Each structure stands twice: as C-alpha cells, then as structure tokens.
Amino acid sequence: QVQLVQSGAEVRKPGSSVKVSCKASGGTFSKYAFNWVRQAPGQGLEWVGRVIPILERAEYAQGFQGRVTITADSTTSTVYMELRSLRSEDTATYYCARVDFSSGQPFYFDYWGQGALVTVSS
Amino acid sequence: EIVLTQSPDTLSLSPGERATLFCRASQSVSSSHLAWYQQKPGQAPRLLIYGAYRTAAGIPDRFSGSGSGTDFTLTISRLEPEDFAVYYCQHYGSSLLFTFGPGTKVDIK
Numbered sequence: 001q002v003q004l005v006q007s008g009a010e011v012r013k014p015g016s017s018v019k020v021s022c023k024a025s026g027g028t029f030s031k032y033a034f035n036w037v038r039q040a041p042g043q044g045l046e047w048v049g050r051v052i053p054i055l056e057r058a059e060y061a062q063g064f065q066g067r068v069t070i071t072a073d074s075t076t077s078t079v080y081m082e083l084r085s086l087r088s089e090d091t092a093t094y095y096c097a098r099v100d101f102s103s104g105q106p107f108y109f110d111y112w113g114q115g116a117l118v119t120v121s122s
Numbered sequence: 123e124i125v126l127t128q129s130p131d132t133l134s135l136s137p138g139e140r141a142t143l144f145c146r147a148s149q150s151v152s153s154s155h156l157a158w159y160q161q162k163p164g165q166a167p168r169l170l171i172y173g174a175y176r177t178a179a180g181i182p183d184r185f186s187g188s189g190s191g192t193d194f195t196l197t198i199s200r201l202e203p204e205d206f207a208v209y210y211c212q213h214y215g216s217s218l219l220f221t222f223g224p225g226t227k228v229d230i231k
Contacts, residue, residue, distance in 0.1 A: 035220065045159075045167065045210055047220035059219065095166055105173055107214035108157035112166035 002026035004096050004113035011119045012086050019082040020116045022096030029072075030054040033099040034079040035109065036070060038092040046092075050099070051079060086120045093117050124148055124215050126223035134231040141198040143226045145211030150191045155214040158187055158196045161225075162207045170209075171196060198228075206230050 007021040022034065035050040049060035053072035060068055069082045079096055094116050097109035125148040135141055145156070153174035159167035169178040171187035174194055184199040198205055211223040 037220075044224050045212075045222040047222070050219065061219075097167075105154055107155045108169060108172040108212065109159075109167070109220075110169055110172075110178070112168070115166055 002098075002111045004098060004111055006094075006096060006113040006116045009117040009119070011121065013122055014087055014120055016086055017082060017084040018086060018118050019080055020094050020096075020118065022079045022081075022113050024077045024079065024098070027098075027100075029074055029077045031100060031102045033101065033106065034070075034072065035097045035099060036068075036081045037095045037097050037109070037112075039095070039115075040089070040092040043092075048081065048083075048094070052101075053079075083118075086118075088120050091118065091120045123217055124151060124213050124221055126211055126213055126221055128209075128211060128223035128226045130226060131224075132227045132229060134229055135201055136231045137201050137203055139201050141196075141201055141205070141228055143196040143198075143209050143228070145189075145194040145196070145223050147192045147194075147213060151213055151215070153190050153194075156187075156189070156194050157212045157214075159210045159212060160205075160207045161210065167210065201228070 003025045005023045010018050012018050033050050033052045036048040049070050051058045051070040051072045058070045072079045096113040098111045099106045127146045129144045156174045158171040161167040175187045186197045188195050208225045208227045210225045
C-alpha cells in the first residue's frame with residue numbers, strides 16, 4: 001500500500017535551518033509530484049512547495065521563495081524539504097503530500113505523510 | 123490569486139443529522155480544481171472529494187460534493203461519530219498552486 005513516512009520532530013533555534021525527509025513507497029516514484037504543506041498549531045493548512053522528480057523541477061509558494069529548497073532522490077524514493085533562516089512563526093507540523101499525475105487530474109493530494117513537528121525556539 | 127472562504131466556521135450537530143459545508147472562491151474556478159479534506163486532531167488531512175464531486179477511494183457514500191463557479195458544497199448526509207472533525211476545501215491554481223480554505227469544524231452538539 002502507499003505510504004509516505006516522514007522523519008521525526010525537530011527543535012531548532014531562530015536563524016538556523018531544518019531538513020525534513022519523506023520516504024515514499026507503494027507506487028512508481030516518477031508518476032508523482034511531492035508537496036510540502038504546513039500547519040501551525042491550531043491553524044489551517046498552507047502550501048509550501050513541490051518537487052516533480054521526473055522533471056527535476058521544484059516550485060515554491062511566493063512566501064517561501066529563497067528560504068526553502070525541496071529536492072528528491074529517486075534512488076531512494078525520498079523527498080526532502082530544507083527551510084532556512086528559521087523564525088518562531090515557522091513552528092508548525094510539516095506534511096508531505098502526493099499528487100498523482102497519472103490520474104489525469106493532478107490537482108489534489110491523494111496521500112499524506114504523518115507529519116513532522118518543527119519547533120523554532122530560542 | 124484565488125482566495126477561499128468557508129462557512130460556517132463551526133457547525134454544531136448531532137449524530138444522524140445532515141451537515142452542509144460551504145466553500146466560496148474569490149473568482150470563478152474550474153470544478154476539476156476543487157477538493158475537500160477531513161482532518162481529525164493529531165492526524166494528517168484525508169482526501170474526501172476531488173473534482174468538486176468525485177468521491178475518493180474508500181470514502182463512505184454519505185459524503186458528497188457539489189457546486190460550480192464560485193460556490194461549492196460538501197454534504198454529509200447522516201453524521202457518524204467519526205465524522206466530527208475539521209473540513210478544508212482546496213483549490214489548484216496557476217499562480218499559487220495550492221490554496222486552502224480556513225476550515226469548518228463540525229462538532230458534537
């Protein structure tokens with residue numbers, strides 16, 4: 001079955017960086033785009049960006065441009081999100097979420113990882 | 123950039139009742155680009171509806187979606203205890219690729 005398994009919780013100081021991973025299984029890695037969506041405590045969902053491994057292309061939400069890098073390793077079916085210059089407002093649960101291009105309607109997230117809490121605190 | 127609003131903020135209902143949740147887009151959108159998710163505390167969101175009305179695999183048939191243009195609806199025909207959760211609508215667009223509404227919480231009356 002399809003699984004997206006994320007790395008564990010992280011604690012970072014303001015100004016530092018964090019890198020979160022998401023290992024995909026149960027499908028053909030090249031058929032998908034992998035996205036990162038975050039959720040601050042008690043808040044709604046916010047799209048961060050995505051990587052399309054087969055195109056080796058990443059796209060980011062405007063508010064994260066220059067501060068985030070999303071990459072994919074097709075040899076291990078793992079996606080990474082690195083967020084730099086962390087501030088307290090980046091404290092959130094970060095989810096990876098899959099979009100299936102082979103569905104013909106790549107406009108929604110069909111599977112989600114379990115989430116990784118990133119806490120930014122001095 | 124499309125902005126999604128959801129109403130009501132909170133819906134207090136009893137098991138067995140019908141729930142109707144609304145999602146409004148700031149401008150007309152393609153129905154194929156509208157989805158709904160359910161999120162329970164401590165869990166990741168789960169896809170319920172895509173393409174405005176298509177039910178995702180494994181989702182009970184008490185969940186249905188409808189709408190077009192700027193106004194979309196998620197209906198839960200008879201609430202089960204496990205349906206009390208937060209529901210988000212989501213749009214796929216050309217600029218900010220994915221946007222979410224602020225959510226509607228369905229809680230037990």
